[in-house]
Amino acid sequence: MHHHLIREIGGRKHKEIYELIRRHGTVSKIDLLEQSGMTGSTLTRTLEELTAQNWLLEAGYGESTGGRRPILYQTNPKAGYVFGLDISRLHTKLILCDLHLNRLDAANWLMDESLTPGRLLPEIAQTAQTMLKSHGIPSDAVLGMGIGAVGPLDRVSGTILEPLHFPAAGWRNVEVTGYFSERLGFPVLLDNGANTALIGESWSDRNRDYRHLLYVHVGVGIRSSMMSNGKVVYGAVDMEGSNGQMIIQTDGPRLGDHGNYGCLETFASIHAIEQQAQARLKQGRSSLLLTLEDHPEKINFSHLVQALRQNDPLTVEIFTQAATFFGIGLSNLLNILHPEKVILGGPLISSHPSLFQTATRVAIRNTYHYPTYQVVFSQGHLGEEALVTGAAIMVIDQLTEV
Structure with a gap:
């Protein structure tokens, strides 16, 4: 089994600042100073490094509070791409997003008795490759794929164990993460769909x-x-x-x-x-x-x-x-x-x-x-899209895992 590791952002300070900016969407240096508790010079250096590494973009200027207008920062949506996959009993969905969760592509499979793992997984892998090709995205620009699947499963080994009520046979002890990371060449994370749905909903309500x-x-x-x-x-x-x-x-x-x-x-x-x-x-x-x-x-x-x-x-x-x-x-x-x-x-x-x-x-x-x-x-805000959205977010979250 190939274990690809997800790229991460520099040191602890870099992670903290990136995460603050990601949560706010667009934020000024002044607000970052206040919220991070860093010294001005450390913050300036951290922002410069993150911008040089392409993780951040300068997004124009904020309102002046007397004096110069502050520079606004946001995360760079094109610094990487992620796939989200939702494997459920009724539907399976695949989405390709940038780091702002803008959807670039999506595909849907209606689960029936013909969609055994042996048939569905190769189709998903093929679809993912086609999506990347049609958007001109090289596979090394993909941070990874997050999967939210019907449990019970084992997150560590990336295996779907023995879910009940799948229309097709064969959904027992399916090593999904190993299969996809080998076929696609980037990291793959697995969690159950209820957890990814909650991750999606919690993110959409982060204010x-x-x-x-x-x-x-x-x-x-x-x-x-x-x-x-x-x-x-x-x-x-x-x-x-x-x-x-x-x-x-x-x-x-x-x-x-x-x-x-x-x-x-x-x-x-x-x-x-x-x-x-x-x-x-x-x-x-x-x-x-x-x-x-x-x-x-x-x-x-x-x-x-x-x-x-x-x-x-x-x-x-x-x-x-x-x-x-x-x-x-x-x-x-x-x-x-x-x-x-x-x-x-x-x-x-x-x-x-x-x-x-x-x-x-x-x-x-x-x-x-x-x-x-x-x-x-x-x-919720996302309805049935919560599972697949949260699966994609799960990969982006890894950037700043400490």
């Missing part, structure tokens, strides 16, 4: 300094991640999907033949909703769903979303029930983790505004210490 964030994504499974003091929290094993195993009803049903009985995923996931709908229709309930598909067992999530948007009473009831159970699971997380801000994403939450409202209302009602403990709920 509000939330230190403790929780991200929960409800779709085929329930994926979650947590940040404390601005850093992703890692357990002893990859825990991306484990919140879905939280037990809500000890003697409850379970989906398929795995997982806990009566766990959250059994009540609040795409499969759970499909099963509920099929069961109710078999009981003889009337519904718009029967105009979309004549046989109850053929009803799937896309039919349900369609009926929900047309306010079909049975469908509204089923979704509301799932959102309520999800709210109960969420209150358990809030009672344990006490985040300042919670970002909810995924097809279950985004399919209708009422679902976010139901879930958050139930969560607050069951959270201890309310109203002294206040939490902010959000659907």
Whole structure:
């Protein structure tokens, strides 16, 4: 296995100044002096060196506060390029960005039973090479590729272990980082998609300094991640999907033949909703769903979303029930983790505004210490793009890792 190391920016002072400028977008020397606590001469030298190395650009002049107008600095977007890759159960997305996260190119694969790792990975590698060629970017100008994938996975060895519910076979013990770094010749980092989504959301909201964030994504499974003091929290094993195993009803049903009985995923996931709908229709309930598909067992999530948007009473009831159970699971997380801000994403939450409202209302009602403990709920800024954006950001973050 080739282990390529990600380029990094000089010494600790260089890293600190680069990171300050990156967070602000455009910033004057005066503000940098104040925030870095460096002496004027050290700061001047650091800025000159970073500019000479092409990491920074002088971006014109700020407003005069009496005397000369201050020089403004920003990071150089063309100092390097990054790929972000999101490998999920429904879609896989690849983006190519500059260091300001301007998107230069993007590709999308609809995951079906044909997209085994043996077929998908070579296609992704080929697409990445084509993107670089069409934008005239040499591969040594690429800092790396960040991958956010469905867990469980092993970040250190860069392996996707054994995720459930992939449409295609073969997604077990797939060494993705080794494969891509060998094919493409630049560094590759892997983390689970819930963590990269949280990295993306946290970056897009960096002007509000939330230190403790929780991200929960409800779709085929329930994926979650947590940040404390601005850093992703890692357990002893990859825990991306484990919140879905939280037990809500000890003697409850379970989906398929795995997982806990009566766990959250059994009540609040795409499969759970499909099963509920099929069961109710078999009981003889009337519904718009029967105009979309004549046989109850053929009803799937896309039919349900369609009926929900047309306010079909049975469908509204089923979704509301799932959102309520999800709210109960969420209150358990809030009672344990006490985040300042919670970002909810995924097809279950985004399919209708009422679902976010139901879930958050139930969560607050069951959270201890309310109203002294206040939490902010959000659907995020990036929606389904959070995972792939965060995967790209993860590589840029390495520039200033101390």
